[in-house]
Each structure stands twice: as structure tokens, then as C-alpha cells.
Amino acid sequence: xxxxxxxxxxxxxxxxxxxxxxxxxxxxxxxxxxxxxxxxxxxxxxxxxxxxxxxxxxxxxxxxxxxxxxxxxxxxxxxxxxxxxxxxxxxxxxxxxxxxxxxxxxxxxxxxxxxxxxxxxxxxxxxxxxxx
Numbered sequence: 001x002x003x004x005x006x007x008x009x010x011x012x013x014x015x016x017x018x019x020x021x022x023x024x025x026x027x028x029x030x031x032x033x034x035x036x037x038x039x040x041x042x043x044x045x046x047x048x049x050x051x052x053x054x055x056x057x058x059x060x061x062x063x064x065x066x067x068x069x070x071x072x073x074x075x076x077x078x079x080x081x082x083x084x085x086x087x088x089x090x091x092x093x094x095x096x097x098x099x100x101x102x103x104x105x106x107x108x109x110x111x112x113x114x115x116x117x118x119x120x121x122x123x124x125x126x127x128x129x130x131x132x
Contacts, residue, residue, distance in 0.1 A: 009111070009131055009132045010130065011129070011130050012110070013067035013068055013104075013128070014126070014129075015062075015063040015064055016063050016127075017059040017060075017124065017125050018123075018124045019058060019122065019123050020121060020122055021118070021122060024051060024054060024055040024123070037077040038077070039081045041083070042057060042082055052120070055122075056117070057082045059124055059125035060080075060082050060092075060116050060127065061080040061082070062125070063125040064112075064127045065080070066127075067128065068104050069104060080092065080096070081093035081096050097112070101129070109131065110130070110132070112127065112129055113127065113128040113130070
């Protein structure tokens with residue numbers, strides 16, 4: 001990944017997750033279960049979406065934990081908040097993540113890249129954390 005002409009950014013972490021939609025539907029069958037994993041903001045914008053979108057956000061959180069190299073045991077799902085930019089592109093709330101990023105990678109500047117996709121059966125997400 002290029003930073004500027006002639007410079008390359010250092011990739012600090014890559015994570016990917018793939019999940020079956022029907023499993024997400026079973027696990028998050030109640031609002032209480034959703035509130036353990038999804039922030040109030042996420043639940044608000046996901047409220048009028050299909051379960052595929054919920055699964056995509058869950059996959060994004062799993063992929064981020066893998067990119068951090070810590071797994072879920074070191075970070076709460078509620079600290080991994082997925083937002084949307086004005087055009088609908090998914091992104092992480094970096095304010096919530098900054099302490100975790102610094103703990104994992106030290107005092108660096110970071111860029112997070114998130115891609116989410118789904119069909120009727122599966123949802124997938126990929127996260128790249130780069131220095132810069």
C-alpha cells in the first residue's frame with residue numbers, strides 16, 4: 001500500500017472472517033443477545049436492515065480482532081463499533097479503538113481499511129491495519 005509517491009505503508013495486521021447467516025440468526029435471536037455484541041449506534045442503523053447486514057458487522061468485528069492479533073479475549077465487541085460514512089462505506093469508530101491499537105502496535109499513526117460483503121448464505125469481512 002502506498003503512502004506517498006515512492007513510499008510504502010507498513011501493514012501491521014490483516015484479518016478476515018466468514019460466517020454463515022443462519023448461525024448469526026440463531027445466536028442473535030433476542031435483543032439482549034444483540035446488546036452484548038452491537039453498540040446502540042449499530043443497532044439503530046441495523047434496525048431496518050436484513051440479518052445479512054447484522055452478520056456482516058459481526059464478521060467485521062471478528063476480522064478486526066484477528067487483525068489486532070489478540071482475538072476477542074483482549075477487546076470487547078462493544079469497543080469495535082462499525083459506522084457508515086455518508087456514502088454508506090463501512091468504517092470503524094477509531095476513537096474507541098485507539099487505546100487497543102496503541103497497546104498492540106505502540107505509538108504509531110494508523111489507518112484502518114474495512115470491507116464487508118454478503119449473500120443470502122454467508123457474510124464476510126476483511127480488515128487491514130496499516131501504519132500511517
